Amino acid sequence: MELFIYAEPTRTSSLSQISRIANVVLLTLMTCAFFVIPHRAATAQTVHIPDRYLRSALKSVLGKEAGENITQADMASLKSFDAPAFRIRDISGLEFAINLTNLNLEFNHILDISPLENLTNLEVLDLDFVRRLSDISSLDISP
Template identity: 35%
Template sequence: MNTSWTRSALAAALSTLLAACNGGGGSGSSYSGTDSNTPDTNKQPPAVALTPVDFNRLADSALHSCIADTGIEYQEQLQMLECADKNIQQLNGLEQFKNLRVLNIRMNEVADITPLTSLSSMSYLDVSHNKLSDISQLDALHQLNTLVAGNNEIHSVDVISQLPKLTRLYINHNRVASLEPLVSTTAIRHLAAEDNPAPMPSLLPVSLQTFSI
């Protein structure tokens, strides 16, 4: 093997490669390292304005304490809230948390869920073991996937016709007079509705996989 030729060829290849990386062709231009079509990953994303939590709007002291214990400073930070068995009576002020997706307020003394009306990001809601008689205020929660509302005093489930993504409904131990609104639903897969005065509906949703009535 001609060693000197091999070294010369290797040196020539390296020289050609370096020339290409530096712009090559004797044009005098150099590669800047940035493709005009490549996004600049060093650019900082635009700052998002955050809204401080208004604790003065949380009139219920137990709810106030539960949210304060999370340590959040801004409304946008709260996406999940666990406030079970806290002796909460009012939800006023909760409407400021627009990013809230999961809420558990079971085993409290809540009789009015109107403050939840505007929380359109909500996907999971547990209001079981409270003092609710009306859940029609949930009609705008179109992302709601699971509703746990057993052990209340609920009279009607008409609202479920407005909840297209609801797949799990637990309304056992209430005062529901009719389960006919279930007939027109297309998403519900799991249903618990025992211990209500309502008779069996005329039809069951075709989507239903498990149920107890």
């Protein structure tokens, strides 16, 4: 009588290797998620506002300190913004103020208002005495 003992050493060791590889991959992904992704998300949410006068006025309204960044969430929180006679030339960054309903930029030196073209909630826009502004065709001012 013959007795056969069947063992699967290669299968067990293969499963063990796969398990180890899976653990290494999982650990790598968790490390990336912990260190890399939050940094990218934080920098992606920061709004670049090149005009120092606009940036200063926004920080004042938003209650931001000198070294703090203005985020997309900060800009989205704005419902009304008044910055008359602040010597603002460039309004880049205001395109992130998606909930803005009232905007007062009178007596500034703005040349281009295209950053406002997608602000669909904007109801009141005051550009009185903005003398250098020649083209407002980018705005939909239909009722």
